[in-house]
Amino acid sequence: MARFPVVGIGASAGGLPALQALLEALPSDTGMAFVIVQHLSPDHASVLPALLALRTSMPVLEAREGLALTPDHVYVGPPGVRLTLERNTLHLGKTRSTQGPPRLIDEFLGSLAQSAPGRAIGVILSGSGTDGARGLRAIRSAGGTTFAQEPASANFDGMPRAAIDAGGVEHVLPAEGIAAALARLAHGPQAPFTPPLPPSFSSDGSGQDLSRVFHLLRTRTGVDFTHYKSSTIHRRLGQRMRLRRTDRLADYARYLEEYPEECEALGQDLLIHVTSFFRDPESFEAVKQHVFPESFRDRDPSSPFRLWVPGCSTGEEVYSLLICLLEYLGEDVATTSIQAFGTDLSEPALAQARAAFYPESIAADVSPERLRRFFVRGEGGYRIHKSLRDLCIFARQNVVGDPPFSRMDLISCRNVLIYLDPVLQKKVLPIFHYALNPGGCLLLGSAETVGASVDLFSLVDRRNKLYRKKSISYRPHLSFTYREPVTERREDTPLPSRRGAAEQDPQREADRLVLASYGPPGVIINDALEILHFRGHTGPYLEPLAGAASLNLLKMAREGLALELRAAIRQVQRGTSRVRKEQVRVSGREGERRINLEVNLLQASSDNREHYYLVLFEEAPVPPASTAPRGARVQEVRGQRAATRQELESLREELRTTRQHLQTLLQEQESTSEQLRAAHEEAQSSNEELQSTNEELETAKEELQSTNEELTTLNEELQNRNLELSQLNSDLNNLLGSTQIATIMLGDDLRIRRFTPMAQEVLGLSAGDMGRSLLDLPVPLELTDLERAVSQVTRQLTPFEREVRARDGHWYSLRLRPYKTLDNKLDGVVMTLLDVDRLKHSLEDAHQAREYAEALVETMREPFLVLDGHLRVLTANPAFYEAFQVTEARTLGQLVYQLGNGQWDIPQLRLLLEEVLPRNARLRDFVVEHDFDQIGHRRMLLNARRSSGRELGTQRILLSISDVTEQT
Incomplete structure (x- = not known):
């Protein structure tokens, strides 16, 4: 199947001029296929293809079932028909029944992202509503490129602005600018329809250039992408390089150095934001069935239920879990304490999560009942209900490098681990294990598992990837500040190729076989004479003793070998690097024989406190037989025997005495060794106690770090809210101060909450009147039924208006309106007084x-x-x-x-x-x-x-x- 870029274009009201301008400025040889989906009335035949054909030399066709896409062609969707793409073929169907108008653009762009990942391009032009916002996010998440028309140049800016606010737009340009950018993508270096770049980027020095890019990203954004998913790194780098018209990684690295803002853009591109409300509904049902019942069985009412969503993106996952929890609790929610934490590396995504405002397209994922209960309808979308929003804390956190939260009942980390390589996965999963309460659950994405951490989590639901924390006897090693391994290469050192590593394996295997077949047998020991490694067949020289198992070299040495071994090892320990002893007698089952042994000093360990020794054994050569005549030799032997008999007896006696002396020394040494062993055991016991105390201190430190992180997160959330409140307060004060209308905000009890300077002048109010009832103040108005009017407004929700006269004869128009909170709750009235005295007199005149x-x-x-x-x-x-x-x-x-x-x-x-x-x-x-x-x-x-x-x-x-x- 041919691979070429497919451009999906969505438009609605006012989209015809933008489409015409786009096609008119677009070359006819881009090698791209263009599919246009516009909101048109299904009751009338569309003349859009004919109108667009006047502005481009490319063939313009109306889409039909089974039509295969061809480059340099324009396809227009029929009115009111659902259009999707599969394997470069268009398919028509009926629109799905959803809340609100059909979302034809979202459906086509979503299918485009799935059918052509990496070569999909999404464009949103003029239109009202929010259709297309989700589709652009899907394309961007799949590695495509996204554009939106500049809102100021659009006849209707609803759709472009919704797409921009949803975070799915990379480039905001007028229609002519989008055409120029598409032409650059088509004809520039690394065009989007070229095959994907290999992991090495197939260029000389690419390892160094990639390290430079990682270093710049780490310096600018504070995030280390070294162990991020390589395919994602390469795909996103390729996109940024195409947009900057560079075909070499070294050139792009220099561009990053010259323009730091490009680092921020690349960093945001690498942070994948693919999320939606109730994505994979079966996973949420599994949480309801397995997590919530266990968590609330015999639960202490004073213990809050805590959940954490690392990589929360724009917050949909957090709110979805909270909605499920509130639905499960039902009426018990009023007596249950709930704490939810959402963390991510992207500040723009967190800002949207804190704002808790989402486009109308969420109606496709959220049921009408949930929309009514947990959302408040606003202009252009839905806002999370304030009661739900107050349960959440959103903060920036690096799950790899920053201390985690603790005492969690549920952690939902879906589709985050798939972007991390095994090095980071092995680091993150123990952190999740630490953060969970005993019996707490971990929810992963459909393509994720706990991998090598099966000793930390037990499987609860295989299909929905739900795991429960295991109780383990050992304490996993945790490090809340990520560091590269000790063997990490320098920044400017290129990555060794896998081919070179593969070439060394046969050589090592050959060395091992040669040493095993032709090298002398031996052992490697440490200073305590404990055997660490056997080389070759050492059975003729060493054998285990009956009783407690021991790897002590002297205890395993055969008869006659221990003294010589001890002497040779002592000599090496005193400073000699190599000692060789020949013709050493060894007794065994086959009788007595003579061997040669050699002791070599090996290189000391890295801490220079312990040395290692190589002990080698080899059979001594047998002396060659004499070639003299037999009779002469017999006489010679008899003479030697007679001459040496006396000397031999003397040597035997000396040897017997020496053996007894050595036996005594050995016994004394064994006694001393026992004493030293007892002292060592006591020291080891003390060390274990100290280690246990140290572990307790480390645990306390980790808990303090976790608590500190939680407090830091809470403080950050409060700071953000304070900034928002400060800004809102400043805006409100400026608005009230600049208006020349007397306005007073009253509670249900007619107590004054706030008033404008004009109200202060008209009614004679002062700062000290804040919180006082308006009925208790000498208001200079002839109005005796104010309390009844306020009650009428709050009960019937109908505005109240009347002309009233002040005591000085001045006329005002009194208006009372209900005061509604963001949650659409009634909380008092807003009273305004308009000066109508001049109008009143003018009308009378x-x-x-x-x-x-x-x-x-x-x-x-x-x-x-x-x-x-x-x-x-x-x-x-x-x-x-x-x-x-x-x-x-x-x-x-x-x-x-x-x-x-x-x-x-x-x-x-x-x-x-x-x-x-x-x-x-x-x-x-x-x-x-x-x-x-x-x-x-x-x-x-x-x-x-x-x-x-x-x-x-x-x-x-x-x-x-x-x-x-x-x-x-």
Whole structure:
């Protein structure tokens, strides 16, 4: 199957201009396939492919079932159809039934991340809502590249902003910038469709360059990625190198040195954030069945239930476990103390976990009942209920290098160990064992096991990877500060290749076989003459004695060999590096024979306190037989026997005496050795007691370190909350100080919580009135039923509004609104006073002026009309009705040209009202002549004035009519 990058593009409202701009700026030879998923109405046929085809030379096709992707083609999803990708083939299906609108973009991007890991590219353009945020996170976690349109350049910034806030976006650019970046990825070095780089990066000196990168990351971020998963390291490094247009690791290392901010970006990329609410629901059910019942059986009510989630990312895992725990406890939750800790290395992820606000897409993972009970709906998403949030503490922690928490009932570390190599896994698992209470449980990811730490944990649920802490007789070695092994190479030393190590193994095996076959047998001993290692067949020289087992060389030596061995070893211990004794007699089952032995001093141990010795044995050569004639030889032998018989007897006597003396010395030495052994045992007993005391002190130290870490974490959480509260308090104070509205926040008991400076001026309040009831204060308002109004607002949740007058005659608009907490709980009222005195008097003046004008119009002797902007009659005085013999019912609201059954449709009048008057604010003595059916021929002088009517918001035309027929 061909490997080429696939670009998934999601858009919604306002996405067409962004799509057109993107395709127009995109080259047609990128080697990528583009799949567009846009929210379209399923009730109408889509013309999107035709519109997009006008902006690109690439073929634009509508997706259909089983269509295989081809590079340099654009595919558009049909309206309202679920689109997925599998093995470079598109599949159509019905949308899944979820809460809210279908999440077509998330579904396609999720399938793209699974089908094309490492070569998937996700793009989110203009749109409202949060669809696409989860899909981009899945692509980024799978090693892909993600883009979002810059919110300022989008017609609707809801989708791009949600994707950015969710932490799944690497690059934020306008549509044209995204096209340029895609072109660079396609044609730059290390293009995304090239085969993955091998672990060695296949370049000279790559080991040194990789060490430089690790050193820079460790210096800048404080995290050592040396023992991180190599495939993840290489994949993420390859992505960053492509984006920076570098094809050599050495060049990228220099780039990191020049631009420290790139270290931060690389470090965040290496920290994988793949999580969601209730991921693998079966694991949470296993926790409910196996962990909670055991933990709360015969539990001390004063002992809190404690859980810890290392690598918590953005907090979904912590909140999911807490939700399951609260559901299990039911009504007992009020009497149960709960403490939850979430730790991670990423500060941005922790900030989102602390904010506890998640996009609307979580409705696909969280049931409606849980959403209603544990979440509060907000603009663009859901916020964790405050009661649940208060149980959690989030802090930055390196699980390898920082002290852990202690006395935990549950640790959930899912999909973290898979990114660590065995060196770190062997370090982390004993830490988890230490942190758990007896019987506490460890929950791992589906692809993780405890590995070599089976002696620390017992399996509870194989399928869901749930383990329980074992009680062990020994104490695992713990080190809360990670250090590289003693044999760690220098930073600038390249890694030895595995091939070189493999080439040495046959040579060592050959040396071992040659030594075993042709080398002399021997043993390696220490200063106490204890045998540490046997070399070759030593049976003819050494044999175990009956009784208690012992590896002491002298006790195992055959008869006749112990004295010579002791003497030779003593000589070497006194400073001689090598001692050889020949023709030493040894007695055995086959009789007496002679051997040669050799004692060599080996190199001292690293602490220079103990020496080691190599003792070798070999058979002495037999003297060659004489070649003299037999008769002469017999005579010679007889002479020698006669001459040496006396000397031989003397030597035997001397030997017997020496043996007795040596036997005495040996007995004395054995007695001394017994005494020394007893003293040694006493010293060893004392040492064991001291070691036990030391272990207790170390345990106490570790507990103190753990407690200190917990306090540090709690302090960090409190500091973060204090900063947030300080910022919110500053914002609130500035807001209240800058507003010119008198606002008072009251509790249910009408006690004052906070007020604005304007309220202080209007009601005469002071700082000392905080906490006092408003009813106890001399409020300068004529309002006697304030308590009843507050009760009405809090009971019925309906706003209250009324105009009230102060004692000095000033008028205000009093408004009462319910005061709601973040948890949507009612906790008092908000009282505002708007200054409406000027408006009140203006309305009164306007009312009086209107009454005066109406009276004036009524008393006018000349006919008078008031027209609106559409030339309809608003007002006519009695003189008009009398002069032109029309009724009020047929006049008011009628178009002026329709008066008198159309008799007022006078050309001169039209000229006046439609052409002359719009260009002049007023007109005097405009002559109009016309024949009326009822009153005959009339000559009239019209005086008109156009009023802007700003106070009333409409235009008015005042028209007076003077009848001058009799004057002609």
